Amino acid sequence: MKSAMRPAKPPRRIPPKKPSNQKDPVGVYCRVRPLSPSDQECCIEVINETTVQLHPPDGCKANRNGEYKETQYSFKQVFGTLVTQKELFDVVSKPLVEDVIRGRNGLLFTYGVTGSGKTYTMTGSPGEGGLLPRCLSMIFNSIGKYQAKRYVFKSDEKNGMDVQNEVDALLERQKREAQPQVIPRTPLTRQRVDPEFADMINIQDHCKIEEVDEDSVYSVFVSYIEIYNNYIYDLLEEVPLDPIKPKPPQSKILREDQNHNMYIAGCTEVEVKSTEEAFDVFWKGQKRRRIANTQLNRESSRSHSVFIIKLAQAPLDADGDNVLQEREQITVSQLSLVDLAGSERTNRTKAEGNRLREAGNINQSLMTLRTCIEVLRENQLCGTNKMVPYRDSKLTHLFKNYFDGEGKVRMIVCVNPKADDHEESLQVMRFAEMTQEVEVARPADKPICGLTPGRRYRNQAFKEELTRRLEERGGPQNGESDDQSVTDLLIQSFPPLPSCELLDANDDQTLPRLIEILEKRRRIRQMMGDEFNKNVCSFRAMLQDVNGAVTAKENFVQGKMTEKDRTIVSQKSEMERMEKKIKTLEYKIDILEKTTTIYEEEKRTLQQDLESQHHKLQRQLSDKRRLEARIQGMVNENAMKWEKECERRVAAKQLEMQNKLWVKDEKLKQLKAIVTESKSDKPERPPRERDREPKIPKRSISPAPVPNIPPVNMRHRRSRSAGTERWVDHKPPSSMETDTVMQPHIPNSIKVAVPSEKALAKCDRYMLTHQQLASDGELETKLIKGDVYKTRSGGQSVQFTDIETLRQESPPSASRKRRSSPCNDPPQGETTDSDWTDVETRCSVAVEMRAGSNLGPGYQHHAIPKRRKP
Template identity: 70%
Template sequence: MIRQAKGKTPRRPPPKKPSNNQKDPVGVYCRVRPLGAEDEECCIEVISNTTIQLHAPDGLKANRNGEFKETQYSFKKVFGIKTTQRELFEDVAKPLVEDLIHCKNGLLFTYGVTGSGKTYTMTGSPGQGGLLPRSLDMIFNSIGPYQAKRYVFKPDDKNGMEVQNQVDALLDRQKRDSQTTVPKTPTTRRIDPEFTDMISPEEACKADGVDEDSSYSVFVSYIEIYNNYIYDLLEETPYDPIKPKPPQSKILREDQNHNMYVAGCTEVEVKSTEEAFEVFWRGQKKRRIANTQLNRESSRSHSVFIIKLAQAPLDADGDNVLQDKNQVNVSQLCLVDLAGSERTSRTRAEGSRLREAGNINQSLMTLRTCIEVLRENQMCGTNKMVPYRDSKVTHLFKNYFDGEGKVRMVVCVNPKADDYEETLLVMRFAEMTQEVEVARPVDRPICGFTAGRRQRNQAFKEELTRRLEERGGPVDIESPTVLNQLFQSFLHFLPMMIEEYNKTANMLKSVLQEQDSNLLSKENFIQEQRGKLGEKDKMVQNQKNEIDRLEKKSKMLEYKIDILQKTTNIYEEDKRSLQQELESREQRLQREVSEKRRMETRMQGIVTDAKLKWEKECERRVNAKQLEMQNKLWVKDEKLKQLKAIVTEGKTENRQPQRPSREKDKVPAKRSASPSPVPTGPPVRPLHRRSHSAGGERWVDHKPTTNVDLDTVLQPNIPNAIKVNAPNEKALSKCDKYVLTHQEVASDGEIQTKLIKGEVFKTRGGGQAVQFTDIETLKQENPVAASRKRRSSETGPDGEPVEGDWTDVETRCSVAVEMRAGSNLGPGYQHHGYPKRRKP
């Protein structure tokens, strides 16, 4: 058994309600309002008293066959433009009022597009009262003679009623009378003239089957749901002209029977139709309405007028209400005027009007969603949760859809063509609502007193009044003066009554003495009968003893049954608690398993990302290292080739005779380079290698502005090259090769030029990248100094050629001379011309 946490009250189980498998569908009625102008296009046609047909207006597109689609919708009853308010009330609201008087709840709400006549249907106009005033009038016409005095019933602020004793009720009435003596403003005392003659006397109706042995009281409350907040329209707050306070919103709570109600809502006890009208109009003035493009007085909130009827049986004498709270039955009828759905494209709402329209449409959308889920649960056998709490409207009336009373809806439509699309949505929602079934409310038990208590009490009063009238006394028997006179007359006739009593007693005594003789003869017979009765008494006593023994045994068995029943209840409670604990643990285990799976998936993703990242990093480093080693290998191979060529050239020069040097044979410039061989391995980024065109490769010739032009014989020649001073993306996107000309001062003071070459690749991000693959060095030297240095290094002290060691050879051959005209690895060279002869 789960131990309850400290400081928490366990949830009270709901009371057991009598089961009722009978269900009734939601009653949906349709009312068509007249057109505003006779020349307007009409899109609704009443086919029968249960069917209407929608015609698409001329401005809408036709279907694939080139015809406009006509749709028919059926309702419980359709009311045309000639339907009166009385006819509508007789079919829609009168059954709900009769159920209210017989302790059953009811919900009636109007639904439709803005400007379709919902407020007129609910409220009406002078001479044409709507559903609300006619319902009040029928209630007071039915229970008028049986109403309790004011303050006999009192709300307990928990959606219930309690019965006050006569003293407390009298004190509350005196307090009210003392407060009403103070003159009030005319607006709070006078009924608005628009609501004085809403119902003609000949249209008044009355319910049948009213319990005459019960006492009744009517309480009304009026609220509105504005921007999904609940406000009390009957709440009286002191007005502060300096710093007015905004109205405070109310909250929804759940009573002990798990019914929703508005906490702290004002409930006013009314005793007549006129008083109820006054309370209604007082709240109607506070309701939020505004002028829009579609309606001059558009409701900006959902209004709910709640009528509570408290009834309790009279006591055994039929005078006062029975002082038992459990015998009080409270039924309520909710009349809801829903705000109309509207499109901001038509109303052109802005600011607060736009916010109001959004909240109205959202609450109506929640109502549609709840109806759809209820319909799906009933038709498909599912058990989806109905989202009542998403809106205050659905949360307040969720008990009605769960079987706490009948539900009726009046769909108001405007037949003009401009509302066709929105009317089509309303028709679809109404058609779906008719498929929802609500449990039929069960009749509540009535007090077990005998019927006719009020009539007997009334008949006694009438008889007493008649006798007083015959004697010439006053008629009002309830006044203290009449009671005092009755007591004085009783004292006056008391001696005469005693004398008559003594005479009657003496006469009876003589009669009894005469009968004593007759009784003596009968005593013998009585003695015999007594003997027989004694025997019968013994038999009866034995039977009583046996009955007592059986009753004790029966009580013992009942006691054991109670103990077993309590033990069973305890075990069932433990079983339920253990099942709840098991379910909670299973849910927690499932959450932990799902969390573990999510963590495993996340870790696998992290490991995979890290693995891919490190694989790419290793691949990049391996490629970079491989390229570096290849470059080093290419440089070594090139140096060996140059060394071999120089050694071979030196041997050839030693074999051939040396030609005399002339001034005209001076080499004007000497080009030394350390080219790199063509790479034989795969490209670094083969996926982004640019394909070569048939016309050859194009180069980007990057020559900074700081370079110095050298007047040498051989100059680098790059055909079809784009010459730039700084690299840019546009030039790189058009070429495949890239060369950078860089100049610096060598150790011997001559200017040394380096051609840094590379390949252009397209990156995955859409940019351009350059990978350098070769460096070519150009160096300018004096040919005379170079030849002297070569001869001094090639001849010994005897004038004989001496072969130098490897170090001198590598030093001499670190710079090679290349005189080719062009190459696919880089730019070729063209003959620029010999320099001028120097004077000896």
């Protein structure tokens, strides 16, 4: 009957499309976990739907690298603490499920520190299912009525799928059902989902995809693995239960298929037909997963878990009844849901032994993932061709095809806002923000079968027509199927054949009755043939009507499509016009932006020049003010200096004139005395009378001034030194007291043995005593004097202005010879008349005197008579 309707058409092959060169960045989303009641301080704030800000915790200081300053990080979307699981699924996972049903791969993994909510995001909780059960629910809601029967698709153990016909699939189903359970299985085999987790798969929104290929059949396979200590273990593997010597699970190895895609060799793939069955398989593997209690998390994942949902689809034949048996027409896509173990620090978890080893392997695999991301980012940004170290970890080696362009990659960064996790959250944010810069090649669309669409619908209509006719007969009997009932309806119309056994030669009833029944069966067969031809004609007429309706509809659709094509052509022309206009505007915008940039640079340059000129002017003004102040000080100082110099010169001139006048007066008096004494002729008195006469004291003759007396230093006048000025008398401990007449005496002075800043702050003048041996072996004392000035920085400085020299000398040798004869020497304090007889001797008497104006305060002038020549 089916061959009479329409001959089967061979499938039309469509050449594969070239891979797309377009790239999409890795989608990174951030989810903030609610703060627990015990944690009062929060260090993460959601700024807007794409930005979060990290605050340093209280008492934490920023280092020189700025790691503890307030920083902001941007993601594709940020989900706050009030976001539900459904909202997260609609944004992140729903596009990946749609791609899987359309034949494209997808990878979704959660990343974050331990206790940040990764497992909750992936699995969920009772009453609030996570991403995994929602993905399963969406897949089965979309392909529920288009699923193939069990064992139509069969894994080839090499990351591929084979397709079987209905007969082989039925035989395998019967074989599996009749196979005895000889080997005892683990208790994992006959369990059901715990009631407390049944609400996880009770998804009320019934999300599904409307645009599903109705001319294809689908089948879902799931597998569940974990990567523990860089080894891969199958969580769904059934192992014999040996209570005496239990066999440890065997690790799996990674292999590469003929398309250079990585897969896990020998991994169990379970075919499931509903969300409940798939989640039951997941929960069986979840109970085998390695978890442990740490100081940071009561149920901390000690391994990376990977739940793989593999969807196989193949088109129906031209009649819409059976699956095409060509392997090339099978499309296999998979969605990998990865729950990464949390990174942790051993100084916080206090891990030891196995926990320490597990933490080290977890951190090492996450570090390898970060290194691969960094190398991919560097290769794309800098144009380098460095080798990405995928093989350093089983985690990165398994998913390297996704980063090479075999599917979309999505990452959910889970963070805990408590202050204790601030350091770890900072590192997670940096890695997530860097991951966004990696671009993954967009996968090319896989070709579909080129048969006429609507095959399943026509086959369903034919079956409904046969069912209607069967119902008119009374429906199937004794639980038989619809197809069997239609066949029985045709067979039961014939009368049964009687027994043809001849026991008697005279039997004349068996053969006539057989002939009658056969004639009746012939007539019924002819009638059924006529009925069949009539039905065929009516069915052909119905098909012609349907074809006419379809043709009319196709014509109508063709007219609509022609109209739409015109609209599309007009819209394309409009779009081209708009694109040209956009290009023109973009060109103008570029010119304006360049002009703006030039003006801004010129403005910035002018502002910098203006600022530099302003600073230069300010410096010049300050230099000018300092120069004016300095010149004014120099003018004042020179004025005071010349005023003092004039006073000193006037005083020196006055003193010189007075000394000259005094010298003339003295010379006149001496000459007068000499003349008067020479003219007197007095008799010589005896010695006794001479002794009785009163001794006349020797006159104190003022010393004759030195002809070339240096000018008097007006700065050391007695009138000034005797005032309110205070002196610092600096006399080193090694100085000797000379006990001379000319010993300086400074009243009201501060005597110090070493330089003292406090003494200088209290005084105006300074004197340093220095002693040394002269060239002739005599002791020479120098008094170095100076003025004390205050400096701008608040200190004191000394400017030396004068040096006074005191020197002790022994008497001449001639006088020592004259004193050696005591009989000839007159008594001390007396002068003989012979000593003063000649004018030469008397006129040679002189007084040696130094200028007293340079000796400082407290000095007294002493007359020292010169000895007469022998």
